[in-house]
Amino acid sequence: MPAMLDDPTAPVIVRTSGQVCYPTPGGPLPVGIAPIQVTLRDRVTLATIIPFSAPNQVPRSLLAYLCDQLGREIEKGDTYPMVEPLPLDSFGPYWFGVFGAIVLLGEIQHGRELHDMARTGCDWERECLGSFYIKPNYPGRSSHVCNGGFLVTDASRNRGVGRLMGETYLDWAPKLGYTYSVFNLVYETNLASCRIWDALGFKRIGRVKGCGNLKSYPGELVDAIIYGRDLGQDDDLVSEERFDKIRFYLKNGKYPNGADRAEKSRLRSAATHYKLTPATEDEPEKLWLKGKEVISDAQRQYEIARDVHHKSHGGINKTTAAIAELYHWVRIKETVSQVIRNCPECSEMNKGLSAMRANQSRSSQTTSGQRQYSPPANDQHISPPATNHFSQHQATDPADSPSYPPQVELTQHPQPSPQPQQPTYPQYPNDTYDMPLDPALVRGVQHLADLPPSPFLAAQGQSGDSHLGGLDLPDAPESYRRTSGPQRRAPTARAEMRRRLDRVARYGQRGA
CATH class of the missing domain: 3.40.630.30 (Gcn5-related N-acetyltransferase (GNAT))
Incomplete structure (x- = not known):
């Protein structure tokens, strides 16, 4: 050796x-x-x-x-x-x-x-x-x-x-x-x-x-x-030696050689918890503790742990739990840990998993880096298709339509001078506009006619305000009328609300 x-x-x-x-x-x-x-x-x-x-x-x-x-x-x-x-x-x-x-x-x-x-x-x-x-x-x-x-x-x-x-x-x-x-x-x-x-x-x-x-x-x-x-x-060596002494005491009914008074007392106490089955033609004698076979020989402990582990090559906890159902010895988990460390198949498997995870990590980092989008300073702004805008002939006057909903202001981006070709990025990223568009606002005028009346104006009409009833309201101010030109920008929701409140306050003063 x-x-x-x-x-x-x-x-x-x-x-x-x-x-x-x-x-x-x-x-x-x-x-x-x-x-x-x-x-x-x-x-x-x-x-x-x-x-x-x-x-x-x-x-x-x-x-x-x-x-x-x-x-x-x-x-x-x-x-x-x-x-x-x-x-x-x-x-x-x-x-x-x-x-x-x-x-x-x-x-x-x-x-x-x-x-x-x-x-x-x-x-x-x-x-x-x-x-x-x-x-x-x-x-x-x-x-x-x-x-x-x-x-x-x-x-x-x-x-x-x-x-x-x-x-x-x-x-x-x-x-x-x-x-x-x-x-x-x-x-x-x-x-x-x-x-x-x-x-x-x-x-x-x-x-x-x-x-x-x-x-x-x-x-x-x-x-x-x-x-x-x-x-x-x-201390494990002393603990494993104790099992052999218990076995000897149960089998022969006498104390091992060299046992002192304290050890004799421990053996008498252990005899009430342990059970020894005699040897047969097929099986050697076995020491049992609460229905589990006690293994005192360290070599056999290692062999049992190795055999159980080789059945499925499970981890420490899984292998330890499988052994603990049938056997008992001191620190089973440490024995299993030694078996797993010495297992060639698990060592190669761990090396393969480590390499695979490293490759996946590098691939993930590369993919995420390619998918990240940060528009360069010289990138041209990609305008939405023309169908998403209201032309002069499609839009209605906000003042002429009481059910006309407040519109969201579209952010206009200046067109920079042409620059060298840049990599292609997905169109219309989320941060292109200040606010998201309501789908109803970009489907055309024919769909606006089918919308329900404005809840704000409907509630105002049902309240029966006396200072508004019977008043001959003038047309909208000139600044809000339709103007000539290829296209005008619709008022924002804030501007539309302010305009309506100003009209109510102005005509309220006239009625007073």
């Missing part, structure tokens, strides 16, 4: 940036880093993860066994980029030169016990389950960004050792002063490794196209994935 791309023959690089109190090779370990006991996937077998800060702290026979295991993995040609196995003298500084850890069966309180085990001829092939290291990924000013390499022995496959080492890596790396982790080279064909890093919250921050010439894929170059993750406290 490699996650490295450094040169095994290069000098050892130690952290010299970031948090102070830089570690020294072979020096004391930081506070909080000590041998820890873990439980394997069967929830029964105990193991211990023991840290080391120098290769000479590891028994020679155990060092040789780990070197042989790494050599076999290199010779398989599917996970590590190296071609030749490392000699023992090079393996020690490479793997344990800065910080390394070994997973061993049973409870071990201190690393010194390993030397006693070696003197008694311990069978490391049976006792050793795996190992990993933590070291700077870059030198100098960027040495607070770390890298890791992981090795699971042949006898401990499919027992959850890789997952336990990954969780411990995330716990110890920040205590060693690192703030970010980068795994430079994880071949995408290494499914076991990819599933673990995806489940532990690592993000796929890059891809190296065709960088792996692997033995299992002759004539084909395999892509490699670059993983990255912020380092810090992660």
